Amino acid sequence: MATILVVDDEMGIRALLSEILTDEGHSIELAENAVQARSARERMRPDLVLLDIWMPDVDGITLLKEWGATGLLNMPVIMMSGHGTIDTAVEATKYGAIAFLEKPITLAKLLRAVEQGLARAPARAPGAAPATPAAPVGGPIRGVLAEPALTVEAAMTGGMGLPVMQVDLGPQAEQSFDLDRPLREARDAFEKSYFEFHLARENGSMTRVAEKTGLERTHLYRKLKQLGVDLSRNKRSSGV
Numbered sequence: 001m002a003t004i005l006v007v008d009d010e011m012g013i014r015a016l017l018s019e020i021l022t023d024e025g026h027s028i029e030l031a032e033n034a035v036q037a038r039s040a041r042e043r044m045r046p047d048l049v050l051l052d053i054w055m056p057d058v059d060g061i062t063l064l065k066e067w068g069a070t071g072l073l074n075m076p077v078i079m080m081s082g083h084g085t086i087d088t089a090v091e092a093t094k095y096g097a098i099a100f101l102e103k104p105i106t107l108a109k110l111l112r113a114v115e116q117g118l119a120r121a122p123a124r125a126p127g128a129a130p131a132t133p134a135a136p137v138g139g140p141i142r143g144v145l146a147e148p149a150l151t152v153e154a155a156m157t158g159g160m161g162l163p164v165m166q167v168d169l170g171p172q173a174e175q176s177f178d179l180d181r182p183l184r185e186a187r188d189a190f191e192k193s194y195f196e197f198h199l200a201r202e203n204g205s206m207t208r209v210a211e212k213t214g215l216e217r218t219h220l221y222r223k224l225k226q227l228g229v230d231l232s233r234n235k236r237s238s239g240v
Contacts, residue, residue: 001025001026001027002026002027002047002048002118002121003026003027003028003029003044003045003046003047003048004021004026004027004028004029004046004047004048004049004050004114005028005029005030005031005037005040005041005044005046005048005049005050006018006021006028006029006030006031006049006050007030007031007032007033007034007036007037007049007050007051007052007055007060007063008032008050008052008055008080009032009033009052009054009055009056010052011032013052013080013103014030014032016218016221017050017110018030019221020107020110020206020217021114023205023206023207024111024114024207026114029044029046032055033055033056033057033058034055034057034058034062034063035057035058037049037051037063038063041067041072041075045075046075047075047076047118047121048075048076048077048078048114048117048118048121049075049076049077049078050078050080050101050114051063051064051077051078051079051080051097052079052080052081053079053080053081053083053088053092054081054082054083060079060080060081060092061079061088061091061092061095064077064079064092064095064096064097065095067096068095068096073096074122075121075122076098076117076118076120076121077096077097077098078097078098078099078100078101078113078114078117079092079097079099079100079101080100080101080102080103080105081100081101081102081103082102082103082104088100098116098117098120099113099116099117101113107216107217188227191223191227192227192228192229194213195209195213195223195224195227195229196229198212198213199229199231204231206220206221
């Protein structure tokens, strides 16, 4: 497990990267500006920093230069930007960044960059926990793909005349759904049980559930929150 500092002024980006990297087993610290980033870097001595370029007070390139000039650039830094150019990427690497990620960042590129960055991180002091690089997994962070193939409409085929639908989701997971209600409510109830089943079967691994259900990780997180699925319960049960 590695300690990663995520610096970005967009709350949504911070939250998303934090969820993904936490799920990969890393410890995450968040900062929304250069002031918080300086404090966090001094306090936690991160193994890796994900640093946004465009921030309202001090931009990421300036902060990168500052760390380099003061001898504080002793950890790998990956720059991020939604408005970057080749010149920006060249400038970032010139001042010490090891990689440049253009937003929207794909999941595969994020995990690959983190893995490569941690491989270049200085060795920890004796007794400290070693960093464990995350395994790259395909799939973009942004966008929305199709819903899971197994939807409530498909499950109800041939059973529209019944007041209650029995759905076998595997051992000890049979569910009953009241069909005498609006379609949206019935679909939500079914999909909640569907995702809870897969989370339990995959021991709470969001990566494997995303692969199994055919959803992008970003959409999967949003979907689970929308349905009210208790992610903490699944993580506790899997020992994560």
